Amino acid sequence: MTNNTVISVRNLVKKFGNFTANDNLNFEVFKGEIFGFLGANGAGKTTTIRILSGLSVPTSGDALVAGFSALHQPEEIKKIIGYMCQKFSLYEDLTVRENIMLYGGIYGLNRKLIKERTNDLLEKLNFGAYGNKLIASLPLGLKQKLAFSVAVLHEPEIVFLDEPTGGVDPVTRRQFWEMIYETASRGITVFVTTHYMDEAEYCDRISIMNEGSIVALDTPANLKKQYDAESVEEVFVKIARPPIPHKFVLKQEE
Amino acid sequence: MNRFLGFVRKEFLHIFRDYRTLIILFGLPAAQIMLFGYVVSTDIKNAGVAFLDLSKDEITVKISDKICSSGFFKRTGDLIDYNDIDRVMKMGNTKAVIVFENDFGRNLMSEGKAEISIIADGSEPNTATLVTNYLTAIITDFNREFSGSSASLSLSVQSEVRMFYNPGLKGHYMFVPGVITLIMILICALMTSVTITREKEFGTMEVLMVSPLKPVQIILGKVMPYFFLSFIDVIIILLLSWLVFDLPVKGSLVLLLSESMLYIMMSLSLGILISTVSGTMQQAIFISLVGMMLPTVLLSGFIFPIENMPVAYRWISSVLPPGYFLVILKNIMIKGTGFFYVWKETLILVLFTVAFIGLSVRNFKIRLQ
Numbered sequence: 001m002t003n004n005t006v007i008s009v010r011n012l013v014k015k016f017g018n019f020t021a022n023d024n025l026n027f028e029v030f031k032g033e034i035f036g037f038l039g040a041n042g043a044g045k046t047t048t049i050r051i052l053s054g055l056s057v058p059t060s061g062d063a064l065v066a067g068f069s070a071l072h073q074p075e076e077i078k079k080i081i082g083y084m085c086q087k088f089s090l091y092e093d094l095t096v097r098e099n100i101m102l103y104g105g106i107y108g109l110n111r112k113l114i115k116e117r118t119n120d121l122l123e124k125l126n127f128g129a130y131g132n133k134l135i136a137s138l139p140l141g142l143k144q145k146l147a148f149s150v151a152v153l154h155e156p157e158i159v160f161l162d163e164p165t166g167g168v169d170p171v172t173r174r175q176f177w178e179m180i181y182e183t184a185s186r187g188i189t190v191f192v193t194t195h196y197m198d199e200a201e202y203c204d205r206i207s208i209m210n211e212g213s214i215v216a217l218d219t220p221a222n223l224k225k226q227y228d229a230e231s232v233e234e235v236f237v238k239i240a241r242p243p244i245p246h247k248f249v250l251k252q253e254e
Numbered sequence: 255m256n257r258f259l260g261f262v263r264k265e266f267l268h269i270f271r272d273y274r275t276l277i278i279l280f281g282l283p284a285a286q287i288m289l290f291g292y293v294v295s296t297d298i299k300n301a302g303v304a305f306l307d308l309s310k311d312e313i314t315v316k317i318s319d320k321i322c323s324s325g326f327f328k329r330t331g332d333l334i335d336y337n338d339i340d341r342v343m344k345m346g347n348t349k350a351v352i353v354f355e356n357d358f359g360r361n362l363m364s365e366g367k368a369e370i371s372i373i374a375d376g377s378e379p380n381t382a383t384l385v386t387n388y389l390t391a392i393i394t395d396f397n398r399e400f401s402g403s404s405a406s407l408s409l410s411v412q413s414e415v416r417m418f419y420n421p422g423l424k425g426h427y428m429f430v431p432g433v434i435t436l437i438m439i440l441i442c443a444l445m446t447s448v449t450i451t452r453e454k455e456f457g458t459m460e461v462l463m464v465s466p467l468k469p470v471q472i473i474l475g476k477v478m479p480y481f482f483l484s485f486i487d488v489i490i491i492l493l494l495s496w497l498v499f500d501l502p503v504k505g506s507l508v509l510l511l512s513e514s515m516l517y518i519m520m521s522l523s524l525g526i527l528i529s530t531v532s533g534t535m536q537q538a539i540f541i542s543l544v545g546m547m548l549p550t551v552l553l554s555g556f557i558f559p560i561e562n563m564p565v566a567y568r569w570i571s572s573v574l575p576p577g578y579f580l581v582i583l584k585n586i587m588i589k590g591t592g593f594f595y596v597w598k599e600t601l602i603l604v605l606f607t608v609a610f611i612g613l614s615v616r617n618f619k620i621r622l623q
Contacts, residue, residue: 053464075466083464087457093271094264105260106465160464 004031006158006189007052011061014047021047023212024061029158034180034190036200036220038236039209045193048209049160052191054078066157079108082151082159082188086166089147092136096127099135100150107154114153121149141172145179152183159183161192165199177202197233206232208239215239257467261475268449269479278445283437283487287494290429298384302330302348306339311359317370317396318352326388343375350374350385362400430495431583432556434488434514435576439521439550441484444542446477446525451538454529469618477522484521488514504590513586513600517579520603523610524575530617550576575606 007029014022021044029035039045050056052065054074063070065077090099097118104114122128125145135143144164152159161180165173177199184190184204192203200206200220207217216223216239220232229235269275303321307314322329330348333339342348353371355361362368372389374382450473453459462472488511495501503510524546532538551557553570554577560568571577578599585591593600 055463075468078464079466081464083461085457085460087460089458089461091264091268091458092456094267098264098267102260102264103465106257106462106467108257108466110256 005029006031006066007035007063007191009048009052009061009063012048012051012058012063013060014044014051014056015059020212022051022058025214027207027214027217029189029191031189032184032187033204034184034192034202036203036206037191037193037209038200038206038232039193043209044212045209046162049162049191049193052077053081053083053160080157082154082156084147084151084159084161084164086163088143090135090143090150093134095132095134096122096138096146097131099146100153103150104153109154117153121153125149141168141175144168144172145176148176148179152188155186156188158189158191161190163193163195165194165196173199197231197236200232200236208236210239258471258475261467261471262478265449265476265479269483275445279441279483279487280490282440283433283491284494286433286437287430287491287498290433298326298381298388300328301326301350301381301385301388303327303385303389304331304333304339304342304348304351305329306333306336306351306353307358308356309354309358309360311357313359313362313368313400314354317354317393320396321352321389321392324388324392326392339373343373348375349378349381350389352389429556430491430499430501431580431587432554434491434583435517435554435556435580436547436550437487437491438484438514438517438579439524439546439576440542441487442480442518442521443525443528443546444539446480446522447528447532447538447542448535449476449480450526450529451532451535455534473526477526480525481518481522484518485511485515488518501587503587505586505592509593510583510586513579513582513596513603516600516603516607517575517582520575520579520607520610523607523614527610527614527617530614546576549574553577554580556580575603578602 005028007027009025009027012022012025013020023044025048037045037048047056051058051070052063054065054070054077057074058071062072066080068076068080070077091102094102100118100121101111101114104117109117118131122131125142127142127146130138130142135146138146148161148164151161165176168176173196180190180192180202192199194200203220205217205219206223207214209215216226216235218226223235224230224232227235227238229238269279305318307318318329321327331338331342333342333351336353339351339353342351351373353373355369355371358368358370370393372386374386376382450459453462453476459472463469467475492503492510496503525542528538528541528545532541549570553560553563553567553574555571556576560571560577563571582596582599582603585596589595
């Protein structure tokens with residue numbers, strides 16, 4: 001583990017009964033990197049994110065997240081990461097400021113600091129007028145941007161984004177990725193899952209998961225070269241075929 | 255600690271910003287009390303009676319006056335013959351018809367007995383029973399006066415019924431504890447299960463779980479506002495029943511409030527348990543309403559006495575916590591008994607609370623893995 005490694009996964013296995021969701025994962029993520037975590041639905045991405053964010057305990061193996069063990073110190077991990085999930089994570093019936101105040105408080109920031117950062121944030125997003133509006137009254141794009149800003153409000157070491165741009169229009173997605181770049185340039189590591197292959201191109205490095213294992217991990221350019229593909233999408237289709245249902249396999253054997 | 259307080263504050267904001275929640279929290283208890291107090295009255299007041307007086311003598315007039323001046327009944331008509339009875343009953347505001355036989359007064363004077371028929375409207379069995387009981391009582395009373403004044407020697411033994419604890423047989427004595435029991439389980443179990451599943455459904459629970467807040471803090475933070483607000487509800491209901499219906503708390507107020515807190519905690523832990531087994535708000539509402547509200551209304555002894563139920567229902571009723579709290583409430587409020595008389599029920603409530611919390615923790619752990 002080098003000095004600028006922030007996530008280091010070693011022989012990570014997670015089983016649910018007989019089903020192996022993560023099958024012996026090994027990889028590293030570096031500080032300030034935008035790490036794309038790709039894979040078909042059910043490939044095991046969410047399971048990995050849950051373990052890395054201290055929500056779930058590995059069956060065997062371990063992961064060091066900013067120096068803390070996912071197996072033994074999940075509570076420590078929770079303090080130094082940010083998280084934004086597929087579903088929208090702000091409270092619709094609270095105002096923008098109240099939401100920021102809530103999450104700032106949960107992450108242990110004091111009132112003064114929260115106020116300062118809230119004002120900076122509102123200014124940066126050109127949100128000034130929205131501060132005391134209920135979240136419910138904002139357009140989706142703004143909400144997503146705000147949710148991201150809230151996820152990094154406490155300046156975490158790593159921020160996990162689980163399909164953050166689902167259902168957002170292309171213009172907002174572009175702005176969203178600008179925010180991601182800006183965040184990474186501040187030294188915050190961005191760990192992002194997505195189904196949009198054009199977004200995968202924006203990442204520093206991407207990994208592709210298939211049936212619980214990582215089948216490819218490199219920069220988008222290298223992967224395209226390796227698989228002789230025009231785009232990441234082509235690479236993805238070549239290696240990450242959706243798992244064949246068991247019934248179907250049985251029929252073929254007959 | 256600041257993390258936690260900020261979180262509790264947010265929960266209060268949710269509640270105060272949602273007028274539906276506020277209505278359930280504060281409108282419902284007040285409405286229930288008024289509803290049960292005035293509409294679902296089991297007392298008789300100004301019930302309509304009509305008279306078919308075939309004798310029309312001094313004594314029949316005396317009896318009918320006595321009935322109408324009792325405050326329980328008002329005269330809705332004087333009938334001429336038997337055919338009128340059906341007609342006047344069908345009009346609806348006459349609950350009973352009193353028929354004096356021919357030569358009522360003369361028979362009473364000469365033979366020492368005369369006949370009165372009370373014909374009650376059986377389409378409302380409860381009212382009919384009450385009306386006939388009240389009428390019989392008034393006539394018995396007249397009987398005694400009459401035999402006393404004519405100085406007859408035939409001293410008959412009169413049975414006298416006295417209602418202990420609730421001398422006026424006031425319905426309020428019954429329904430105030432019932433409403434508290436019902437409202438608390440509704441607010442605590444329903445509202446907490448809904449507020450927790452709402453976080454699950456909206457995806458905010460996921461974010462909270464990843465945050466440095468501990469699961470215990472999340473659950474406590476969600477539940478705590480409801481604990482305070484339900485406790486305020488108990489006080490509102492007690493105040494209302496005292497101010498509006500003159501219902502006193504005979505026993506210790508401190509004991510009553512402590513038992514209420516215990517019951518609130520029990521209901522909250524039930525709400526938490528419901529939230530661990532339901533994935534959506536609809537599910538939580540369904541389980542709370544069908545699983546808790548209906549049995550509470552029907553089987554807790556609130557409306558129908560448990561003693562009269564078939565054995566199977568009595569068994570079901572014995573595993574429902576509200577019934578025990580109802581017993582505690584009635585004991586403290588109406589009979590004025592102390593802790594010594596309700597310790598068993600109290601212990602049962604404590605056990606329920608512990609069981610619900612234990613099951614919730616178990617479910618929660620299973621879900622995390």
